[in-house]
Amino acid sequence: MSRRTSTIPDYERSRQGSTCSVRSCGGMSPDATRELWKTMLELQERYGCYTSARMDLAVGAGDMALSLMPNPFILDTLNDSVVDLPDEGWEMLNRCLQQPRL
Known part of the structure; x- marks a missing residue:
């Protein structure tokens, strides 16, 4: 059986320090932050990759999910805590985080 190699660099897959994050949403527009x-939430629904009661509530909240969105610092903290996510999930997350900054 062949072993599949990951396309996501190790530094993007591991936990990041709280002072500097590869997965930071700092400087994103409000629209880009909402898309993130x-x-x-889609990643949480698919993979259960975040440990967050707020996210679990938001996944089931339908149209009210946006009202449960935390501040950017908490979004970064949640993203820094993700460790076990398939490559497809990392690609989705990184695509959102590569939006132009203000």
């Missing part, structure tokens, strides 16, 4: 939150 929606993507995070």
Whole structure:
């Protein structure tokens, strides 16, 4: 059986320090931040990759999910805590985080 190699660099897969994050949403527009939150909720629904009661509530909240979006610092903290996510999930998350900054 052949072993599949990951396309995501190790530094993007591991936990990051709280002072500097590869997966930071700092400087994103409000619209881009909302899109990030929606993507995070989709990842939570698919993979259960976040340990967050707020996210679990938001996944089931339908149209009210945006009202449960935390501040950017908490979004970064949640993303820094993700360790076990398939490559497809990392690609989705990183695509959102590569949005132009303000």
